[in-house]
Amino acid sequence: MSLDLPQILPQIDAMGQSLARRAEALAQKLPAALQELQAMGLADRQALLERVKRAGDNWSGASPTEEPSHQTFPPPTHPPELHVLAADGSQIYPDRHAASFYFLINVGGIHIHHGSGRTPETSSAPRLFFEEEDLYLDDGSSITSEFINGMRDAAEMGELARMAEACAGQPTLALLDNGLLLWLTLQVRDQHRKQADRILRQYLEHLDRLKAAAAALAGFVDRPRNANVLALLHLSTLSLEGIQPDNLRTHPFQGLTDRALFAQHLPPGHRSARFSYTSRVYKDFSAAGHEVQFFYLNTGVEDHGPQSGEPQIARVEVPTWVAENPERLGWVHSGILEQCRSTGGFPYALVRAHELAVVGHAERQAVQELLGRALLRHGLQPRISQKALTKRWTGPRRRHRL
Template sequence: MLDLQKLMGQMQGMSEQLQKEAQQLTDKLDRAETIFTQAITNQSHLCQHSELWRDRFIFNCAEPVEPLGQIQAISPITTPHIVLATDGSQIAPSRHEIAYCYLINIGRVAIYYNSGIYPLLDNVPEVFYKTEDLYKARQWGIQTEQWMTLKRTVAENVALANLAITTISTYPQSPMIAFSDGALVHWELDEIPADARSQLLPDILTAWDALKSQRIPLAGYISAPRAAEATNFLRLQICPFEQPDCHTHCSTKPLDAAPCSQIQPLRDGTLWSRLLKVGECSPLWQSQARILQEYGEHQIYFCYLHVGTEIARIEMPAWTALDGELRSQALQIILAQVQKGYGYPVALAEAHNQAVVTGSDRRRFFAILEQQMVKSGLRNITTSYKESRKRSSIA
């Protein structure tokens, strides 16, 4: 049990440090706003530099595809519409349990607004126990727990696409959105070998192909975003070199000592909180994440939307972001969702609630598994002594 009394002194020092950092952040934000104003008039030149020297940058830099000063006011949708969302949770494998396996649970939500139709709220669990499910990823140096998380990402996207295709076949005229909790730029896939990635990414892209074919807008909602892709674009404005070749000019310096680092570490959301009013949307940006080289036609764009309670990052594939009708439809539904959810989209919150696996769920899962193993004739089924001892206490 945590001894809170012993933490009190540390908390005071922590609060003083945070207050100091807050003042430094304000100073950097003032500087960034000035640089942003300068970049507006110099945008074309900066974009040319970005295209020519991107492979020489030591930071990841997105590129604006609309004028930096173009801020759009979004109105929440009021007409009948449908919101579809999925989210996932899991039971991780443990060698201390009665069997080494894992479970992925996908929560599904379909809410039909202003239609009188009862919403869909359910979940689809799947247990993985075969050798190829548990140990196949070891050949690529990927642990089972990490592979399970990656498989869950795929399952969320596939379930969302299947739900959307089924829904639009029944309600073909209703505006809708396929809503994902989190990023559509799957940075984590860039960290695994290409052979492993080939077992995952094609299923995601195939699911997105199905959404595109039916013109169902897809959007990923990122709450409290930590990305700095847009603020990194401002580095080009303050780069003192005629050619922004980081590897030539700054490779021997620490990243925070580079001449362009004077506004770092400033996140995109912090900058746009200064520039946007409630209900306003930033211009569109195209992500330049390396993993997107394998996305084909599904290049990812993003914008920042002031939803009232926070600045949210909205990611959309090209066929949604570059289609004026679909993009507007998506943003209007998103803003309405946040308002209905008092700060966070209703459908995403409900999908999470459907997906979450509680401690009691986990115990029941293994109890059912134990019963089935006994029925199959297995004997001496028990948890490890460590797990058994942890479930009781002398305190």
């Protein structure tokens, strides 16, 4: 053991103290923020939109929709039958120290026909990538984890679209364990833009399919750390002339999260008003007819063991074609709550999709071993790097037993 625990102990204690101090300071900011939320909800929306416009593309706050910001919405009635679809993905990243250079993407999916009593259908689809064109980007550099994540995100969306097409026209909720944004488009450098755009196009095509199948698509973000609504609150207090980059960067609610704000504001089962994103990040989505909105939802269950009654705030992202359709938005709201009922605040369908997707350490090793044997069969000598080998030397120790 090379991590010297006694050395960290005092640091851990200092960390605990510091966190407690910070939490107290932040809690003191909350009442003012709640008051501001109330005031903003009652204020003129046009004036607020004017400010949002003035703040510009680089400002990462939320934009109000026609729903007053301070309003909360109780859960609508759950439909007697609802197809609940969920997809999640997992991967093995390429390892240049391993015997061969490859990567793997595994996507798990579950289709629960709620109200039918039928056994849910599950799927798990692994795919191995090993051809030159899979492993190298256009400029010859090795594929990066950002690209693999992007491909995984597109595959998850594809799995949702596949399942949604099978129950097109019937009430359907399609859940993703994350926001709806394709992060890859934010992370790539210009020289890789063309390849990232190819993945983005696939992703948007899957969104088109979900839209055509009339499924209520929703991205579920547990424990969100965003502060887009708080940024909007701050913006609402500024005069038009006061909207300057410097003023926008620092504000009195700094350090707070939207989650902390809505934990105080949302009764169990209620959702917040919808907001939309202003960030240019979503421009590609808007251009393709998939503008994204979000709301916060208290999925806390009143009667669930030690966490009973504690607010559990999730951020739910929906495309406008769901957000502006009250029936589909209702499926998202009531469907997520129903899925959270027996699992204490995180949707059951997503728990299972993750289980069907996850590639654990043991499975990773099994793939390595099978690959090693395949290499031998085809006359190649599998050999891990000397560095990887020396790490194995210093790994596990054996005990002498009689």
